[in-house]
Amino acid sequence: MALVGLLFTIAAAVYYIPWIVKLISNWIYQYPYIMKLPGPKGLPLVGNVLELAGDGKTTNSSTAPLLFWLECAEKARAEGHSIFTMTALGRTMTFPLNGEMMKAICESPEQLMKGKDYDYLKAWVGEGILISVGDKWKERRKFFSPMFHFSMLEGYLDTFNKHARIFQQQLLKTEGNEIDMFMYVKRCSLDIIVETAMGCDFGIQTNPDHPYPHAIEVYTNFSQRYNTEPQMWVTAIWYLLYHREYKTALNQLHGLTNDIMNERMKRVQTGEVDLNAKKRPLIDHFFGLHEQGKMTLEEVHLEINATIFGGHDTTAATMSWVYWALATQPHFQQQCYEEAYAIFGDSDRDCTHDDLKALEFTERFIRETMRIFAPVPLIERELVSDFKMGEYVIPKGTEIFLNAFLLHHNPEAFPDPWKFDPDRFLIENVSKRHPYDYVPFCAGHRSCLGQKFAMQEMKILTSWVLRKMSLHSDRNLLDNGYATDVVLKPTLGSLMTVKRRVHPE
């Protein structure tokens, strides 16, 4: 037994040696810079790991980093700084704290490389639009862009309405019972993205046992744990304890995309599907590029997966905060409802492009929700060279954490930042701010391609719900905690009850 233990320790040490060497050499290079930068000075090499972990009592492990960063941001701002830098286990992280610093990095044509935490995604989405850099990324962005043009977005409205209608029916069935809205809206946003990306209906909302959402859950869970649980890095432990379940989920994800692609390709070959149709799913657009020799089928497959990854959890997390903000603030809910009632009355009709424009207050409500609860709280760029941000010089290898949560709680841009106020998004107020102060979809070169798509979907999902039901909670808006997953999730869940409306109210 002792021998096994010894061998195991030696194997683990050998495994970690390259990592330790890199950690030390990074430290030696970056240390002189870090000492001049504002931010908490942690212990040598381990840095601020303890603060990131929290005390384990008052905060859970996925909330603690955010609370620590908020504290650092407040301190740095009070000292007149517009960034702060911290370190953890050989990683150096710099956080921009206002729009000007955010702009510097987002508009830099050189600093486009994603951070290490994206590596976990590669097995599912490959190295395409979400992760690649340089010419490959530029080409992919060009391939995707036409599908998010205004003319194409109109074509998605039928799909949004179809699934929003089912969503509404599912919620009405729960009347009187407390539900976690996140699960319901997640299934709906998956149905929407699967149909707009692959042209097929998985019917996940009416079949919650569908293997697809389960496989996504297992895969993303494992991948995130991999970043924070070092025992998983030891090959023997990985294969013994985790690999099988992980691989099964991954195979399921790839298998389902493959099946859909094969089926659709057959329909393309028989002429049943027109690749140039005005209303077409993303997959047909990519098949067209494949026919022109610009994408392999494997690349089509991975970009479809990337779209599904980028387009469902983000929308679901945002919408669960939107419903939470409605349920806990009845006066704002009433305003959104009245706006929807003025447009749709008692009807069951679909939401049109003109209706979307008329949902003006609803849009401001959603934007304010995305300010307070930034749905993607963390985006990373790894510096490929030393980089000047305003008066600060940040060393090569530093990860710039583009943390929308910190920017959105900057009191200079958003006075009284925890106050929920949709009027912050009136045109006259928006024009007073730096354009990079508000960045739920990131900004600059790598901004979200799907932001107009998402905004349309979210306005439709909000209005379809309020047209037929009211949302109720005994809690207050800020009673919920927030956990930094890939997306920001409410730690209490998005708990509420729904009640069928009797019109007019």
Ligand code: HEM
């Ligand atoms: C509320 C919903 C959404 C939010 C908050 C959101 C947020 C973001 C953010 C912050 C990024 C930058 C990520 C990074 O640089 O690491 C991003 C990128 C991206 N998003 Fe979204 N997103 C949403 C919905 C969507 C939807 C519905 C789609 C597709 C249908 C989509 C497609 C993409 C793509 C393709 C990129 C990569 C852009 C690039 O690197 O050039 N997103 N999104």
